[in-house]
Amino acid sequence: MLKMLVNLIAGTLFGLGLTISGMVNPQKVIGFLDFAGDWDPTLAFVMGGAVLVAIPAFRLISKRPHPVLADAFDLPTKKDVDGRLLGGAALFGVGWGLSGFCPGPAVTALASGLLPVFAFVAAMIAGMVAYKWIT
Amino acid sequence: MENFIPVSGLIGGLLIGLSVVLMILFNGKVAGISGIVGGLLARKGSEVGWRAVFIVGLLLGAFAYVLATGDAMPVNIQASLPVMVIAGLLVGFGTRLGSGCTSGHGVVGIARFSRRSIVATLTFFAAATITVFITHHVL
Numbered sequence: 001m002l003k004m005l006v007n008l009i010a011g012t013l014f015g016l017g018l019t020i021s022g023m024v025n026p027q028k029v030i031g032f033l034d035f036a037g038d039w040d041p042t043l044a045f046v047m048g049g050a051v052l053v054a055i056p057a058f059r060l061i062s063k064r065p066h067p068v069l070a071d072a073f074d075l076p077t078k079k080d081v082d083g084r085l086l087g088g089a090a091l092f093g094v095g096w097g098l099s100g101f102c103p104g105p106a107v108t109a110l111a112s113g114l115l116p117v118f119a120f121v122a123a124m125i126a127g128m129v130a131y132k133w134i135t
Numbered sequence: 136m137e138n139f140i141p142v143s144g145l146i147g148g149l150l151i152g153l154s155v156v157l158m159i160l161f162n163g164k165v166a167g168i169s170g171i172v173g174g175l176l177a178r179k180g181s182e183v184g185w186r187a188v189f190i191v192g193l194l195l196g197a198f199a200y201v202l203a204t205g206d207a208m209p210v211n212i213q214a215s216l217p218v219m220v221i222a223g224l225l226v227g228f229g230t231r232l233g234s235g236c237t238s239g240h241g242v243v244g245i246a247r248f249s250r251r252s253i254v255a256t257l258t259f260f261a262a263a264t265i266t267v268f269i270t271h272h273v274l
Contacts, residue, residue: 003161004184006157006162007158008192009192010166011189011191011195011196012196012199013151014154014155014168015196016199017150017151017154019200019209020150021144021148022144022147022209023147026211026212026214028209030213030271033267035268036271036272042144044144045144046148047241047242048148049151049152050148050152051152051242053148053152053156054152054156061156067160067161069161070162070163072163074164075163076234076244076249078251088231088232089240089254089255089256091262092225092226092229093259093261094229094263095222095223095229096226096237096262096263097263097267098221098225099212099223102226102236103168103169103230103236104238107168108197111201114210120223120226123222123224127224127229128172131232
């Protein structure tokens with residue numbers, strides 16, 4: 001199925017990008033977040049590069065009536081900035097700062113086979129299950 | 136500044152940008168990793184397959200790097216195991232409560248000029264920066 005091939009290619013490009021850029025390394029991410037230390041600007045180039053590609057492409061894509069392989073775009077519709085958004089982002093930020101891992105790099109770094117990566121990802125999934133359970 | 140590698144960072148960023156563009160252009164989906172992983176928990180057949188395939192891709196990308204360069208994955212973890220577990224719980228719960236992470240809000244949302252994503256990104260960067268300052272310079 002063509003859609004699945006796109007998922008596989010996009011996932012591979014994403015994982016390759018995170019690995020080439022060094023974002024799978026929590027110490028490199030913490031190096032960016034640590035403005036009072038030996039600052040490492042790499043993360044800004046990674047996000048900046050990604051956004052730079054995405055902005056003009058999204059503009060062109062938004063003119064399409066539907067995606068190439070699907071009937072409709074599946075995009076977020078919420079517009080309001082609420083406590084959940086702010087609280088969730090703040091909790092995520094604390095976890096990100098403590099570990100140097102956000103979800104993409106953590107899942108990709110499972111390829112390293114290192115135990116702390118598996119522990120982090122297992123706990124992350126447990127946190128997601130807990131959220132689903134509470135709400 | 137000896138660890139300043141903007142070229143590999145920029146190349147990696149361009150690949151990630153290409154990935155999120157392909158996902159929206161062909162499948163109409165937001166390539167936000169917390170959403171992709173979290174959606175697996177829905178256990179709805181139609182929602183599981185594409186997410187699992189994308190995640191397999193993430194790992195393939197890492198393996199491709201290892202095969203092509205002959206280097207090990209550049210993963211260096213300094214935090215203790217209990218800290219990694221607490222951080223994982225916060226990241227999992229927080230990204231679901233806040234509807235996204237660095238990819239969904241930080242790349243896709245910002246590139247769509249979403250006000251929610253811009254606010255979320257500023258918030259998690261601020262929280263992470265303060266956390267690193269406390270753990271590295273105060274404690």
